[in-house]
Amino acid sequence: MKIAIASGKGGTGKTTLSVNLATALAHEESIGLLDCDVEEPNCHLYLKPAFDATEPVGTPVPVVDQDACTGCSLCARACEFHALLALPGPPLLLPELCHACGVCAYVCPEEAISESEREIGMVGSGMVSDIYFRWGRLNIGEARSTPVIQSVKDLSAAPSLDTVIIDAPPGVACPAVEALRGADFAVLVTEPTPFGLHDLVLAVQTARQMSIPCGVVINRVGIGDKRVDEYCAAENVPVLLRIPDDRLIAEACSRGEIFAAGDASFASTLRAFASDLRTRTQERITT
Amino acid sequence: MKIAITAAGPDLSSAVDQRFGRGRYLLVVDLPERTVQAIDNQAGRNAAQGAGIQAAQSVIDSGAAVLISGHCGPKAFRALKAGGIEVYLTSGGRVDEVLSQFEEGKLDLAPAADVDGHW
Amino acid sequence: MSGPGYEPRPAASESGGAASEYAPAASEPAPRQLVVLSGKGGTGKTSVVAAFAALATAKVLADCDVDAADLHLVLDPALRHREAFMSGKEARIVPDRCSACGDCADHCRFDAIRLTVDGHGRSVYAVDPIACEGCGFCTRVCTSGAVEMLDAERGEWFISDTRHGPLVHARLNIGGENSGKLVTLVRERAASLARETGAGLILVDGPPGIGCPVIASVTGADLVLAVTEPTVSGAHDLERAAELVQGFGLTLAVCINKADLNPDMAERIREVCAARGLPVVGELSYDTAVVKAQVEGKSIVEHGGSPVADQIRDMWKILKHRLERPKE
Numbered sequence: 001m002k003i004a005i006a007s008g009k010g011g012t013g014k015t016t017l018s019v020n021l022a023t024a025l026a027h028e029e030s031i032g033l034l035d036c037d038v039e040e041p042n043c044h045l046y047l048k049p050a051f052d053a054t055e056p057v058g059t060p061v062p063v064v065d066q067d068a069c070t071g072c073s074l075c076a077r078a079c080e081f082h083a084l085l086a087l088p089g090p091p092l093l094l095p096e097l098c099h100a101c102g103v104c105a106y107v108c109p110e111e112a113i114s115e116s117e118r119e120i121g122m123v124g125s126g127m128v129s130d131i132y133f134r135w136g137r138l139n140i141g142e143a144r145s146t147p148v149i150q151s152v153k154d155l156s157a158a159p160s161l162d163t164v165i166i167d168a169p170p171g172v173a174c175p176a177v178e179a180l181r182g183a184d185f186a187v188l189v190t191e192p193t194p195f196g197l198h199d200l201v202l203a204v205q206t207a208r209q210m211s212i213p214c215g216v217v218i219n220r221v222g223i224g225d226k227r228v229d230e231y232c233a234a235e236n237v238p239v240l241l242r243i244p245d246d247r248l249i250a251e252a253c254s255r256g257e258i259f260a261a262g263d264a265s266f267a268s269t270l271r272a273f274a275s276d277l278r279t280r281t282q283e284r285i286t287t
Numbered sequence: 288m289k290i291a292i293t294a295a296g297p298d299l300s301s302a303v304d305q306r307f308g309r310g311r312y313l314l315v316v317d318l319p320e321r322t323v324q325a326i327d328n329q330a331g332r333n334a335a336q337g338a339g340i341q342a343a344q345s346v347i348d349s350g351a352a353v354l355i356s357g358h359c360g361p362k363a364f365r366a367l368k369a370g371g372i373e374v375y376l377t378s379g380g381r382v383d384e385v386l387s388q389f390e391e392g393k394l395d396l397a398p399a400a401d402v403d404g405h406w
Numbered sequence: 407m408s409g410p411g412y413e414p415r416p417a418a419s420e421s422g423g424a425a426s427e428y429a430p431a432a433s434e435p436a437p438r439q440l441v442v443l444s445g446k447g448g449t450g451k452t453s454v455v456a457a458f459a460a461l462a463t464a465k466v467l468a469d470c471d472v473d474a475a476d477l478h479l480v481l482d483p484a485l486r487h488r489e490a491f492m493s494g495k496e497a498r499i500v501p502d503r504c505s506a507c508g509d510c511a512d513h514c515r516f517d518a519i520r521l522t523v524d525g526h527g528r529s530v531y532a533v534d535p536i537a538c539e540g541c542g543f544c545t546r547v548c549t550s551g552a553v554e555m556l557d558a559e560r561g562e563w564f565i566s567d568t569r570h571g572p573l574v575h576a577r578l579n580i581g582g583e584n585s586g587k588l589v590t591l592v593r594e595r596a597a598s599l600a601r602e603t604g605a606g607l608i609l610v611d612g613p614p615g616i617g618c619p620v621i622a623s624v625t626g627a628d629l630v631l632a633v634t635e636p637t638v639s640g641a642h643d644l645e646r647a648a649e650l651v652q653g654f655g656l657t658l659a660v661c662i663n664k665a666d667l668n669p670d671m672a673e674r675i676r677e678v679c680a681a682r683g684l685p686v687v688g689e690l691s692y693d694t695a696v697v698k699a700q701v702e703g704k705s706i707v708e709h710g711g712s713p714v715a716d717q718i719r720d721m722w723k724i725l726k727h728r729l730e731r732p733k734e
Contacts, residue, residue: 010614011449039615076344092369102541106543106547140646141650141653172474175584193700223694253639
């Protein structure tokens with residue numbers, strides 16, 4: 001099963017839950033953990049993978065054959081993203097604006113446009129603590145994280161996995177949607193506060209619009225109020241797990257420690273949580 | 288010669304609009320006659336991205352040899368340079384006054400972008 | 407020339423261009439801009455901004471975290487103006503004209519076109535608006551003229567009045583490309599408002615991460631404050647944010663929130679800051695009073711007394727002093 005761990009609000013505990021859940025399950029089944037928060041990846045800070053083999057991630061860019069180009073500028077006029085500047089001669093490409101849609105090559109009457117690749121980030125993968133771990137990082141200054149997220153989610157070279165956990169980026173914009181795409185279930189992590197509730201509503205809307213069944217994990221129960229519970233009840237969104245506000249957990253996280261690795265009770269709670277998820281995905285319960 | 292200048296309104300008495308790319312109008316003025324062609328930049332202001340590029344494209348397409356504006360970001364500057372256009376900076380005022388300053392050689396030629404890029 | 411808005415017109419006969427709201431007179435001093443970032447989400451950035459909003463005078467507030475905007479939740483805003491945010495295009499297939507040949511889906515690189523069934527049970531193709539990037543490839547390959555390219559509404563922006571001054575905020579639609587354009591729009595409106603009201607300060611609640619929305623929120627800022635926390639994630643993300651901000655040549659100061667959560671990590675953050683020449687302008691204690699204030703819809707400095715409220719007041723004094731310094 002493919003579980004995406006997402007939230008509207010940042011800092012609710014997605015990465016904490018992802019690494020702890022992966023650790024709790026790693027001895028029982030074959031687990032993959034995909035860190036899709038490519039702007040600010042954090043899973044590797046907890047897992048501390050020994051492998052440093054990484055691959056660059058590229059995105060296609062058009063290349064104009066200067067000899068074949070007649071300067072007709074049809075490509076520049078056709079580009080919706082203003083990535084090609086029409087000049088008296090061959091056009092100027094502004095690669096940061098290019099969305100790699102392929103329209104320019106299609107419209108060129110001289111077939112003068114081909115494609116090359118431009119590096120925008122990296123992806124790394126390997127086994128760590130019995131977990132198949134993949135993570136990526138978008139280069140600073142780059143506009144589009146989608147290609148890097150897609151590389152992280154590419155399991156073509158992966159071993160056969162029982163469960164894949166996707167640590168999604170916060171928010172509900174394009175990167176979060178890309179991470180969620182194709183998941184069997186979305187676990188939405190929130191905190192019982194007004195900011196947490198507001199952003200949870202956005203996350204639930206997103207999951208529903210993408211037809212992905214979802215459930216909620218309330219982290220740091222005790223710090224705020226009951227409005228998240230009330231919202232979930234009213235909207236028929238199941239609350240799957242409540243993690244109390246526990247200074248010990250917070251301190252362990254602050255040190256980059258995986259709490260479930262040292263606390264059998266927490267690990268057991270997470271395994272039960274995973275079983276619940278498995279039941280739900282098998283029954284295809286939709287909300 | 289043809290000069291392009293970013294403006295808040297469509298004629299010579301309008302205020303210069305300081306931001307290339309997001310300005311309301313692009314005026315293309317023939318010097319010394321001062322005949323004016325006003326290009327509405329509404330599309331540029333609504334552009335998803337690359338407003339500066341779209342504005343640079345307008346300048347290139349107009350046949351202007353010079354652009355006068357308040358600020359010009361790096362992508363727009365790169366585009367204008369590729370089109371062989373010289374960029375002059377002004378601290379503002381009315382279009383007709385700024386054109387006179389240009390003719391008198393009082394404006395600074397920009398060797399590079401003077402502000403960071405944005406959208 | 408082709409494309410909308412490029413039709414050259416003769417000079418208008420009406421006299422004088424209306425003064426553009428975007429063309430300030432050269433003599434007016436521009437308002438100062440303080441942008442608050444976090445790198446990592448959840449460090450307390452919005453709570454800190456809300457407190458500054460209560461402490462600062464004569465300012466305009468801008469919530470640039472358009473993906474998940476929260477600042478308004480503690481400001482009790484009265485909506486004054488709202489407008490659709492249009493950006494780019496999106497494709498729409500007219501079912502009646504679709505011959506279901508599938509050429510559009512074959513060429514779409516964003517997996518945005520799927521086979522579906524229309525109201526009459528016919529197989530037709532349809533565009534997924536969340537996945538569509540508006541490139542127009544489909545409309546070019548369609549031989550039935552079934553694909554329309556429409557101006558896309560990608561969100562909304564608002565101007566509201568609050569007890570701490572005007573607030574410009576926005577909401578980006580789900581799955582939207584957060585290019586930074588909406589952030590720039592929010593900042594521009596805030597700048598106009600500041601000029602209109604004579605406000606000397608624009609206080610910006612920035613987005614998390616290091617992507618384009620963050621870049622759009624910091625360019626041209628007089629001072630950037632990064633709110634971090636003493637955790638390995640906080641330290642890691644602070645470094646990334648610092649690289650971005652310092653790369654633009656901007657002044658970055660740091661606030662360590664929940665500093666007593668992990669004294670060793672707090673020390674590590676101080677070392678990171680020292681190595682990069684970043685002043686630490688505040689260290690805030692971990693205090694549940696912050697959430698209690700949020701639950702009441704207030705900022706921490708409006709919620710009785712607490713050590714963290716005093717710490718924020720001290721931090722504000724330092725930042726205010728830095729902002730009021732004459733520009734070099």
